[in-house]
Amino acid sequence: INSGIEERYFEADNYKLAQAAVAIEARHYLQATRLEEIRLFAQEMGFDKLGIATCIGLIEEAQTVAAYLKNYFSISVINCKNGGLDKKKFSLKPISEDAAEVMCNPVGQALFLNQQNTDMNIICGLCVGHDMLFTKYSNAPVTTLIVKDRVLAHNPAAVLYSKYYRRRVLGLWK
Template identity: 55%
Template sequence: MIECNGCVACKCYQGHDCSKKNDFSEINIKSRTIFDEPNIIKILKTAAEIEARHYMQWNRLEELIGFCQQMEYKKVGIAMCVGLAREAKTLVKVLSQYFNVFSICCKNSGISKDDYGMPHIKQDRYEATCNPIGQALILNKNQTDINIILGLCIGHDMLFTKYSDAPVTTFAVKDRVLAHNPLAALYSGYCLKKLQASSAVSN
């Protein structure tokens, strides 16, 4: 079992092998081989340059813009949740100053949940299922250089990432209760208490 979460020393940060009983030698060799691929090393170097030059200075949006510029991306795709339409409008307005932006809503194509036996939030109305695969395919068709997830549901973000041709980064994570800030659950004693084994999340 690998449990880096319990480590205090973080010796790997200083270049030491802290794998203990785990043998990561083959993984290290494979990782370095992949690092040598031109498109991979360019991403790694760009990320490192932004961290080194703008550490604790740029917010996530500034980092996103700077990263895309340094990578020489021209076409930026946004896979947006319909519930974050207002935020998507603002994000597109900002990014459009620098790039050609393509945004696609999660409900594209209007596919009925009933077609696939999916439950409704409200039973007395038509409900379209989210279509993350459609989002990916549409952005693929437009040959975007990078795709940005803006608030897709858990599961849907997985499928979008799986079917996207372009590299994917997340700008906002869906959390309907905590204002799309899931880390807040780890900072709140009330939230953590709800998640104890005795009252664990269930269906």
């Protein structure tokens, strides 16, 4: 399983990313929040332009993140409803049959941030699957600040810490 792994870490881009990650962990272990670690990592990498791909439902949070990061970087923010793509055009089931519904557009988010020549992109609450499409089409490395979880206030790890959820959702420890 380890055959060829070490060589991959010595590839220029991979080595620089790994080196920065280890440096931030070593210098700021148990001291920096994830948001601060993202800033520190981007600074360690020498990045100038950061992109934020956000769910429209988390636009206020993304704007707060952008306001913080604008003190250090040039920031581009794009929400998931960009492009106004109608779900019906793609034969996708809407949440409500009563109204036209714009689908999320993670490919459009990635292409927009590619046009902005971002050095690194940050996901703020994209849906499962949409995060994968965004990452697939992003030219820049991608990290996640907020993971969408509509039930647990965007804290999916909470399901692991609650006996109720372990029983009800995971079917564990009955």
